[in-house]
Amino acid sequence: MSKMKAFVVRAPKKYGIEYIDIPEPVNNEVLVKLETSGVCHTDLHIANFDWPRQPIYPMIPGHEGIGIVTKVGPMCTKIKVGDRVGIGYMYSACGHCEYCVSGKEILCPSKIVTSLVKPGTFAEYTIGHEDYVLPIPNNLDVLAGAPILCGGVTSYKALKQAKLKINDYVAIIGIGGLGHFAISYAKLMGLNIIAIDIDSKKLESAKSEGADGVFNANDPLIVEKIKELTNGGVHAVINTSVSTSSAYLGMYILRRAGKQVLVGVPPKDEKGNIEFPLPILGTISGEHHILGSVVGTRQDTKEALALGVKGIVSKVSQTVKLEEVSEVFEKLEKGELLGRAVIDFRANK
Ligand SMILES: [Zn+2]
Numbered sequence: 001m002s003k004m005k006a007f008v009v010r011a012p013k014k015y016g017i018e019y020i021d022i023p024e025p026v027n028n029e030v031l032v033k034l035e036t037s038g039v040c041h042t043d044l045h046i047a048n049f050d051w052p053r054q055p056i057y058p059m060i061p062g063h064e065g066i067g068i069v070t071k072v073g074p075m076c077t078k079i080k081v082g083d084r085v086g087i088g089y090m091y092s093a094c095g096h097c098e099y100c101v102s103g104k105e106i107l108c109p110s111k112i113v114t115s116l117v118k119p120g121t122f123a124e125y126t127i128g129h130e131d132y133v134l135p136i137p138n139n140l141d142v143l144a145g146a147p148i149l150c151g152g153v154t155s156y157k158a159l160k161q162a163k164l165k166i167n168d169y170v171a172i173i174g175i176g177g178l179g180h181f182a183i184s185y186a187k188l189m190g191l192n193i194i195a196i197d198i199d200s201k202k203l204e205s206a207k208s209e210g211a212d213g214v215f216n217a218n219d220p221l222i223v224e225k226i227k228e229l230t231n232g233g234v235h236a237v238i239n240t241s242v243s244t245s246s247a248y249l250g251m252y253i254l255r256r257a258g259k260q261v262l263v264g265v266p267p268k269d270e271k272g273n274i275e276f277p278l279p280i281l282g283t284i285s286g287e288h289h290i291l292g293s294v295v296g297t298r299q300d301t302k303e304a305l306a307l308g309v310k311g312i313v314s315k316v317s318q319t320v321k322l323e324e325v326s327e328v329f330e331k332l333e334k335g336e337l338l339g340r341a342v343i344d345f346r347a348n349k
């Protein structure tokens with residue numbers, strides 16, 4: 001059996017490059033030769049076992065992959081050899097539970113997650129399910145477009161959940177990969193954007209990308225300043241930050257009837273929990289809403305990819321080789337990565 005190069009995690013924080021067997025597609029599976037793959041913060045959290053759910057080791061991270069189908073399983077009827085497809089966070093879902101039939105398949109209790117269960121995209125080849133691989137528009141830049149498959153669609157869907165109107169104020173907390181996407185989509189939606197982070201470089205880049213106001217989360221007067229600028233608070237917070245204190249801050253900058261959409265997952269604390277204290281009185285008197293938003297459905301991804309063709313793609317700060325993923329993880333861990341790192345498998349030739 002021929003071998004492929006893969007970034008393999010053997011145990012929490014124990015990873016490296018290995019040569020392993022190229023997987024064989026069975027049933028409705030397709031074999032995809034990867035061209036590009038984004039590196040998402042979630043990959044680092046999964047590789048480190050930062051979240052409550054333990055992956056099945058050995059595992060291959062990566063869920064923002066674009067590639068060409070080179071082989072199809074015997075039951076495939078829709079996807080053909082030569083098709084360009086995307087491999088995202090959701091490997092498959094059951095297709096008939098109440099969530100699947102109502103177009104919310106991302107909530108399917110039987111969904112299978114790429115890399116937690118199935119091999120991910122940090123390898124020369126991976127496997128997808130023909131009903132759940134994502135069609136990639138012909139004119140999408142596969143390098144800058146790969147991160148849309150998780151980061152992009154996650155930010156896009158979070159903004160959709162907030163149901164904002166043109167000229168509303170939205171605060172985007174955390175200007176990492178998700179935050180940059182959120183700024184681009186929010187601009188397109190005609191919103192007034194407030195960017196919040198603790199890193200002045202990230203705030204500068206948010207400003208250059210069109211944020212109307214930028215604030216350091218460590219500024220003791222941040223709440224008062226935002227309330228003044230927005231005449232009473234923001235209509236929504238899109239919280240992509242990986243610190244629990246930012247969710248607490250998010251509640252205080254909301255306008256009455258405002259919504260905080262949580263999308264960034266902080267690491268678990270020493271007790272294994274990921275929680276923040278909720279100001280109960282303010283939530284009641286302000287009729288605030290808190291929503292969770294997890295990645296997006298195939299339809300959300302289709303829409304986010306269509307916007308990708310129109311130029312809403314990630315700011316790729318670094319094009320890397322598979323061998324450099326460990327270094328990218330280090331930068332992500334320290335919060336030093338501006339924009340997205342994307343693996344270019346084509347560069348290995
Ligand atoms: Zn289902």
Ligand SMILES: [Zn+2]
Pocket residue numbers: 040041042043063089150151
């Ligand atoms: Zn992701």
